[in-house]
Structures are given as C-alpha cells and as structure tokens.
Amino acid sequence: xxxxxxxxxxxxxxxxxxxxxxxxxxxxxxxxxxxxxxxxxxxxxxxxxxxxxxxxxxxxxxxxxxxxxxxxxxxxxxxxxxxxxxxxxxxxxxxxxxxxxxxxxxxxxxxxxxxxxxxxxxxxxxxxxxxxxxxxxxxxxxxxxxxx
Numbered sequence: 001x002x003x004x005x006x007x008x009x010x011x012x013x014x015x016x017x018x019x020x021x022x023x024x025x026x027x028x029x030x031x032x033x034x035x036x037x038x039x040x041x042x043x044x045x046x047x048x049x050x051x052x053x054x055x056x057x058x059x060x061x062x063x064x065x066x067x068x069x070x071x072x073x074x075x076x077x078x079x080x081x082x083x084x085x086x087x088x089x090x091x092x093x094x095x096x097x098x099x100x101x102x103x104x105x106x107x108x109x110x111x112x113x114x115x116x117x118x119x120x121x122x123x124x125x126x127x128x129x130x131x132x133x134x135x136x137x138x139x140x141x142x143x144x145x146x147x148x
Contacts, residue, residue: 001032001033001034001107001108001137002033002034002035002036002077002104002105002106002107003024003033003034003035003036003106003107003108003109003110003133004035004036004037004041004097004100004101004104004106004108004109004110005024005035005109005110005111006094006097006109006110006111006112006113006116007041007044007045007048008021008111008112008113009021009024009110009111009112009130010025010045010072011048011049011054012112012130013025014058014068015054015057015058019130020129020130020131020133020134021112021130023130023134024110024130024133024134027137028075032137033137034076034077035075035076035077036076036077036078036079036100036101036103036104036106037073037076037077037078037079037100038078038079038080038081038096038099038100038103039078039080039081040081040096040100041081041096041097041100042069042073042076042078044093044096045069045072045073046069049065049068049069050065077104079100079103079104080103081096081099081100081103082103083099083100083102083103084099085098085099085102087119087122088115088116088119090115091113091115094113094115094116097109097111097116098116098119098122098123101122101123101125102122102123102125106125107125107126108125108126108127108128108133108136109122109125109126109127109128110127110128110129110130110133111127111128111129112129112130117129
C-alpha cells in the first residue's frame with residue numbers, strides 16, 4: 001500500500017511516537033506501507049524539522065536530525081515531482097501532496113492539515129487523518145504480519 005504523508009504527520013510521529021501519527025510511521029518501518037515522496041516534499045520535511053520550536057521539543061542534535069531525515073528519505077519511494085496541480089487556493093503549498101499522490105498513484109493521503117482533509121478525496125485517492133488510516137489499516141497490518 002502506497003501512501004503520501006504530509007509534513008505534520010511526519011513531525012507529529014517524532015514528537016508523539018505513541019500517537020496515531022507514530023503508528024503510521026511504525027507501519028512504514030515494518031514495511032507494511034510505502035511512503036511516496038518527491039523532492040519538493042523532502043525539502044519541506046527538512047525545512048520544517050529545522051523550525052526552532054520543533055528542534056526544542058525533539059532535542060535532537062543537527063547531526064541526528066540530518067541522519068534521521070537522510071535515512072527516512074532513503075526508505076521512501078521517491079517520485080520525480082513533475083506533476084503539477086492547482087487545487088488548494090487557500091494554501092497552494094499543500095498542492096505538492098496532491099501532486100505526489102497523483103504521480104505515485106497512491107492509495108491514500110494521510111494528513112492533519114484542514115486544507116487537505118476538507119477535500120476528502122482527490123482523483124479517487126482518499127485523504128484521511130492518521131487516526132482514520134490506522135483504523136482502516138488494522139486488518140491489512142494484521143494480515144501482513146501473520147503472512148510474514
């Protein structure tokens with residue numbers, strides 16, 4: 001299953017590893033889902049992880065943060081980021097997640113961003129919260145684990 005996660009899911013997964021966002025990353029770490037990214041999304045992840053309020057909460061050294069993002073990026077499925085969409089008028093910066101999902105033919109977009117969640121579905125790709133995705137993926141993850 002291929003998903004796109006917006007930046008707040010990745011950041012929240014590190015700030016609250018036991019929350020729903022952390023569960024999404026756990027599914028990824030266990031190879032139960034794949035995460036699609038583009039260079040534009042990776043750039044945003046890097047930029048947001050450098051925010052002072054994020055750094056203060058994580059208490060990671062610059063080296064640890066760089067290493068985490070490097071390893072995370074290597075583990076994702078990188079797409080070229082050549083697809084362009086213009087859907088979210090109130091926050092066009094969020095369009096990159098829709099474009100990635102379209103380019104990757106993703107199964108889901110997982111988000112905590114109201115601009116994205118308000119759309120509910122983009123080109124037949126559901127946009128769901130981490131909590132909803134975890135509920136939807138319960139059967140998938142159990143079946144996958146039992147078949148390993």
